[in-house]
Amino acid sequence: MYTDNKNIIKQFPYLQSVKNKDIVYFDNAATTHKPNKVVDAICEFYKSNNTNIHRSTHVQGAAITQDYEDSRKCIAKFIGAKNNNEIIFTSGATESINLLANSYGRKNIQKGDVILISEIEHHSNMLPWTTLAKETGAEIQIIPLNEELMVDLSELKLILNNKVKIIAIHHISNVTGIMQNIKSIISIAHKFNIPVFVDGAQAPSHIKIDVNLLNCDFYCFSGHKLFGPTGVGVLFIKHKYFKQLTPYKTGGQMVVTASIKKPKWAEMPLQLEAGTPNIAGVLGLRAAIEFIKEYGINEIIKKEEELNSYMEMQLKNIPKLIQYGKYNKTAPIFAFNIKNIHHYDISTLLAQNNILVRSGHLCNQGLMNHLKIDGCVRASLAFYNNSNEIDKFISVLKKIISFLK
């Protein structure tokens, strides 16, 4: 099924496996596949270097500690962070956001303060903030959107004031692939001295991230959506906020003096990394990033632009198809419904035809409410997909529609 570009398929064991040769995997916004490099890094760790990190007097432990810290450096560089210690390893984007809401939020947000989020956040970038609001007595306010599902910048200016204590917004939508104008949002927010958190879960597999250029205060993403392992994620915290944090989890490694009354916490970033971390996960994530660097993020962008325009063209030919978020699409993520047909029926029959997509509210009930739908079908592509697969998807989709009429 897969036609090859730049031998890319060869590097992804899933795509190469005989078992999956008939599968069209258009569920990349849920999770991406892993190149050999990533699987090899994990295996090599377990098979020949396995040891725990921190405070060891043996070279083996020191070497893996070094690898772990080098991964931090590698990730800092990858997203344009200036200091390695601004990178905190978590178990995924969801934990990153919970960590931030607890560690930064509880200390800096009080009764009467305002937390700004958009109406169309993934549940993972909505619930930690609504929970924080409930706990602190702060208020959730909604960032106004324009008709193209983008933050309305002129409206945004109007609702900002010194009661707003943080803005939490996604970088790229997990439903529509639309990229928000983060740089402008941040520059407006900073005029009011409001820090901005960017949920980048869907971004770094599609675009170049530069937290320094964006000038954002907090940023996060998950390994498994970036060709890396499950169970590992990243939270970027700008250096200037280090003094405004409290520990999130407590336990081994994040403490210097473990006294009951007056514990002395370790410095950042270790302070926020309690317990044995997901060492294999971190090493796998580094491998994923090295893979991207070798392949080239610009290559990925070019490839995805092609996929985007080809898919757009093909979707136009499907009668009664309603696409959500057509404009400003950056990532090849396509959300749609077919008039009078339930999204569940479509995705089920696509799956029967070996085309894997996702359907339902896509963990974004806010966007569904905004669009006044109860769900939709989402086909999400990655750079390793190709036009043959799009052709197959379109022809099967047509068949299904006539089947279901």
Added chain:
Amino acid sequence: MYTDNKNIIKQFPYLQSVKNKDIVYFDNAATTHKPNKVVDAICEFYKSNNTNIHRSTHVQGAAITQDYEDSRKCIAKFIGAKNNNEIIFTSGATESINLLANSYGRKNIQKGDVILISEIEHHSNMLPWTTLAKETGAEIQIIPLNEELMVDLSELKLILNNKVKIIAIHHISNVTGIMQNIKSIISIAHKFNIPVFVDGAQAPSHIKIDVNLLNCDFYCFSGHKLFGPTGVGVLFIKHKYFKQLTPYKTGGQMVVTASIKKPKWAEMPLQLEAGTPNIAGVLGLRAAIEFIKEYGINEIIKKEEELNSYMEMQLKNIPKLIQYGKYNKTAPIFAFNIKNIHHYDISTLLAQNNILVRSGHLCNQGLMNHLKIDGCVRASLAFYNNSNEIDKFISVLKKIISFLK
């Protein structure tokens, strides 16, 4: 170096690797090695079954969701839990304890209440409770120990009353290998209706766990100390407490209706598993448990009893060696100092001789204070170690002592 018993070495790639052939790995309390079965399970997932779980309409996603839930079942059975939904997947023991302290603790512990912990807990089973105490205004009280570092049961009875809201205690000490008399502690505590949390991080790789028999209310452990992957752990919560929990992290998967004012959380255990879990980690942990079942926990126990008595005998021959926690040792974990020699010097020179141990406070400053030392050397064995390695360890130790005099 390794002599083989029951071909066990063959199943552990680390132990078999040429690179490590001269290494004596006595740092198993920090992390254990992984059998091929575990590494294979992780690879197979990434290489041919990779997909996200929950709410998918494709069979591939459903199959992995099933595998994930089967792992829960497998773990429930392994530790004797009656219901699969009493098993919550976390990122490790440290997170399990933080989860419990937050989800159960904050809802059920108030100002003036008492949290009982021992003086000799690993930091991961101390700091979450001292932090909870600080947040809620509850008080930390210390469980009295006898001279053998065991909870003094008759003293325990005396300090229990209806202000005590939870007891948190380790199962097996990460420093001494001593097993607490958990069953008795729990039966006493239950007379006062006090729930007991058991930190089992060091237990299931050495003994058979039966939470039902122990009758404990909460239990936890880490995958990586049980021949499984990093970044995965387990928290057992007895069914009867389900109504007394609040979500710990919020985000995708753990919510049914994501409303700002009145979110409706998913049922247990999903309610406590926000975001994409460490799928590969969970499948790897299941493989580790299957490995243990195949090898036989009784075999492991038998093997470790031999290692224990052989090591004890050999340590007796080292002059000026002070061993901590000689009695009631269950796991082959040995903590010691040599009079007038610093533990750092010993472990450094052991490492130069390819013998990997750990030294320092071992994330247990409480026990160090109790023993009035600032640290010690810890040699921690697993069932795949053998007497040849002990011989080498002892002879090198002797050499080092004379070298450092």
Added chain:
Amino acid sequence: MLEKIEKKIITDFSLFPSWEEKYEYIIELGKELAPLKQVYKSEKHLIKGCQSRVWLVCKYNKPKLYFFGDSDALITKGIVALVIKLYSQSSPQEIINNDMGVFSKIGLNEHLSMTRSNGLNSMLKVIKNYALKYYKNE
């Protein structure tokens, strides 16, 4: 009775070699399903754990249970119809004794029995619970 229907359903499905035909048959069953009165389409009868909405209503007319239902997705509606065809007009006792294994035997690429999103498992749970409830009250 229930056993007989079960066998018939398995035979019926075996007549359709391809999954397309099986699905077509399921959808057909859905279309033939008697419409559910609007009043029953309430929160109370909504079944959790389905991507599409499913309503299932139970009436007990001694000694038998009668089921009615609907869904907004076609395939799910077909599954509802299948479930009703199977269990409606059975006694609580019969339902309790049934292993509910028929769905894995009709050969839909494990689909129906595995994915949770179709709500089949939830429907079966609801039916079993009704049966248990009326069995106890008998």
Added chain:
Amino acid sequence: MLEKIEKKIITDFSLFPSWEEKYEYIIELGKELAPLKQVYKSEKHLIKGCQSRVWLVCKYNKPKLYFFGDSDALITKGIVALVIKLYSQSSPQEIINNDMGVFSKIGLNEHLSMTRSNGLNSMLKVIKNYALKYYKNE
């Protein structure tokens, strides 16, 4: 000056082919280290990030810096001695210009330069910070 000492240390260590002998030499250096006055063994001079306790004291006697130190572990004390041997009596400028790479060149199985628990990196950081401080104030 500093460069010369650096070269000498590298040569000294190259005379010992085995790591045992290197360690023996390090320990020897530690034993020869002038004892640190008890008043200096305070929290203020304690270096963080070491498994053993390390104290490092700096005196500035223009134009040179003088270091004094101690540790409760023998090997660490030897490292302290080595560090002092190297940097004491250098000017702030000299220290700032030094790449501190000598420790990876003396061939101790990467041990000294890699493991953090020995506190070498922390000691070097402290020394560099003293140098920077007095360099600025000059």
